[in-house]
Amino acid sequence: MNAEARESFGRFVEARSASLMRLAYVLAGDQHAAEDLLQTVLARTAARWRHVRDSPEAYVRRALYNEQVNRWRRRGREASVAAPPERAVGDRSDEVELRLALERALLALPPRKRAVLVLRYFEDLPEGQVAEILGCSVGTVRSQTHKAIARLREIVPALEVRLETAEGTR
Amino acid sequence: MTDRMLRDAFERIADRAEPVPDLAERALRTAARRRNARLAAVAAGMAMVAVAPFAVAAFDGSPQRQGPVSGRPEVVLPSDDAAGRAVVRACLRGGSPVGTMSQRRAEYGKPADYRLLTSLRVGEETVAMVGGERGFVLCSRSGSGGNMEPPMFRPWPGTRDKGLWAFRPPARIDAVGSVPTRELMDLHHVVAGRVKPGVTRVTVAWDRDRTAEAAVRNGFFIARIDGAIVPTNGDEDDMGGSASDREERVMGLTAFGADGRAVYRFNAGGITAFHSGDCGAPLQIGRLLCTDDPDTGFTPR
Numbered sequence: 001m002n003a004e005a006r007e008s009f010g011r012f013v014e015a016r017s018a019s020l021m022r023l024a025y026v027l028a029g030d031q032h033a034a035e036d037l038l039q040t041v042l043a044r045t046a047a048r049w050r051h052v053r054d055s056p057e058a059y060v061r062r063a064l065y066n067e068q069v070n071r072w073r074r075r076g077r078e079a080s081v082a083a084p085p086e087r088a089v090g091d092r093s094d095e096v097e098l099r100l101a102l103e104r105a106l107l108a109l110p111p112r113k114r115a116v117l118v119l120r121y122f123e124d125l126p127e128g129q130v131a132e133i134l135g136c137s138v139g140t141v142r143s144q145t146h147k148a149i150a151r152l153r154e155i156v157p158a159l160e161v162r163l164e165t166a167e168g169t170r
Numbered sequence: 171m172t173d174r175m176l177r178d179a180f181e182r183i184a185d186r187a188e189p190v191p192d193l194a195e196r197a198l199r200t201a202a203r204r205r206n207a208r209l210a211a212v213a214a215g216m217a218m219v220a221v222a223p224f225a226v227a228a229f230d231g232s233p234q235r236q237g238p239v240s241g242r243p244e245v246v247l248p249s250d251d252a253a254g255r256a257v258v259r260a261c262l263r264g265g266s267p268v269g270t271m272s273q274r275r276a277e278y279g280k281p282a283d284y285r286l287l288t289s290l291r292v293g294e295e296t297v298a299m300v301g302g303e304r305g306f307v308l309c310s311r312s313g314s315g316g317n318m319e320p321p322m323f324r325p326w327p328g329t330r331d332k333g334l335w336a337f338r339p340p341a342r343i344d345a346v347g348s349v350p351t352r353e354l355m356d357l358h359h360v361v362a363g364r365v366k367p368g369v370t371r372v373t374v375a376w377d378r379d380r381t382a383e384a385a386v387r388n389g390f391f392i393a394r395i396d397g398a399i400v401p402t403n404g405d406e407d408d409m410g411g412s413a414s415d416r417e418e419r420v421m422g423l424t425a426f427g428a429d430g431r432a433v434y435r436f437n438a439g440g441i442t443a444f445h446s447g448d449c450g451a452p453l454q455i456g457r458l459l460c461t462d463d464p465d466t467g468f469t470p471r
Contacts, residue, residue, distance in 0.1 A: 006198060009194060009197075009198070010194040010195075012194075013193050013194035013197065014194065017189070017190065017193045017194075018187075018189060021187045021188075021189065021190060021193075022184035022185075022187045023184070024187070025183065025184055025186060025187035026180050026183050026184050031186070031187065031188055034187060035190050038190070038193070039190075039193065039196055039197055039200060040200075042193065042194070042196075042197035042200075043197045043198075043200035043201040044201070045197070046197050046198050046200075046201040047201045099178075099179065099182070102175070102176075102179045103179050103182060103183055106176075106179055106180065106183065107183065117176060117180075118180060121173055121176040121177045121180060122176075122177060122180035122181070122184070124177070132273070135268045135273050135274060135320045136263070136320060137263060137264070137265075140263075
């Protein structure tokens with residue numbers, strides 16, 4: 001990589017690192033894993049900078065999803081079972097507790113299911129685009145979403161009523 | 171409180187991300203280190219290949235090298251039938267195989283270009299190898315369901331311009347790896363490959379004295395043992411941390427002729443994974459498996 005390419009790569013990372021780190025964090029689940037994920041993808045991006053410099057953000061975002069899912073599928077199944085909430089939330093008026101329980105439940109999902117929810121709800125992408133990024137069918141996206149939400153309900157029973165329309169409205 | 175609830179939860183999780191200093195520099199250093207490591211491996215690998223003993227094990231026991239083939243390449247795929255087509259569709263999930271970025275790749279061909287090469291049953295599940303002229307896909311299914319993972323394309327290692335059976339020894343390994351089972355923490359550890367005419371039976375040996383009978387069909391074989399996903403910290407009870415595939419080492423294969431006698435043994439050296447898609451990468455484990463002479467074996471006495 002020549003000096004000009006290094007400079008443009010550096011400018012891209014400087015401008016977009018906060019946003020990319022946020023995405024890496026929701027995919028990986030903690031700071032350390034997110035840093036590792038993002039650095040792995042950025043190193044690959046640097047190696048391919050000549051080919052991706054015209055639209056690096058799209059490449060990096062797609063690579064983040066695929067790297068995280070592939071780690072799970074091929075080598076890792078990392079963090080597939082995180083600690084469940086300490087207790088079920090029964091009091092619907094306790095919004096703070098419910099929010100915390102939902103966050104813990106999201107992080108307890110296997111990475112592929114979490115990735116589907118991140119793409120659909122955090123990135124707000126349509127099913128077709130989610131399927132394209134994850135290399136699966138729209139039907140798989142739907143079933144993964146259904147299973148992910150079912151799993152959330154299982155972990156946090158108090159979410160059952162709240163999430164009912166989430167499935168039906170997408 | 172529906173989609174919004176999930177979106178807000180993700181936003182709150184994302185808010186915990188802390189900025190990482192010098193991210194670009196660190197990425198550039200990592201990329202440079204990997205490049206240097208690859209270059210070093212090329213040099214080391216070339217030296218190793220140069221001194222590797224070439225103990226040729228021919229099919230009939232006498233040294234023999236595949237002669238030049240003229241005319242149209244002989245790529246003989248099994249015939250097509252309805253049951254095979256259904257398996258192919260299921261294994262390819264109705265489309266083209268995916269590449270390393272998990273995206274469908276039309277250039278790898280459509281389901282009609284693929285055939286069921288061989289398969290074996292494991293209870294309610296099936297582990298299969300489907301392939302075409304350019305490459306193949308390993309697949310695990312439960313019942314009549316689809317492939318339990320995206321259909322990852324693997325090119326045929328070695329040359330293809332002389333057909334799929336231009337490799338020298340009587341049998342060769344084309345893939346070593348894992349495919350999912352229905353159980354999240356279990357895997358099938360699979361070895362798949364090709365055999366030349368006359369080989370009717372193949373056994374594959376793993377470490378810890380495990381041997382599996384391969385399903386040999388149409389000149390292809392596939393064998394499997396139970397694999398598993400284990401916590402990387404070694405604590406079976408602690409599943410809160412990271413996990414990885416349990417290491418399964420393939421020690422070798424033995425090919426048998428129609429008379430039941432072993433005609434060939436291949437020493438796989440304890441390889442744990444081989445993906446032919448990485449053959450262009452200098453760091454490929456089992457580099458010899460990328461060639462038409464993937465052979466450190468010997469003819470059994």
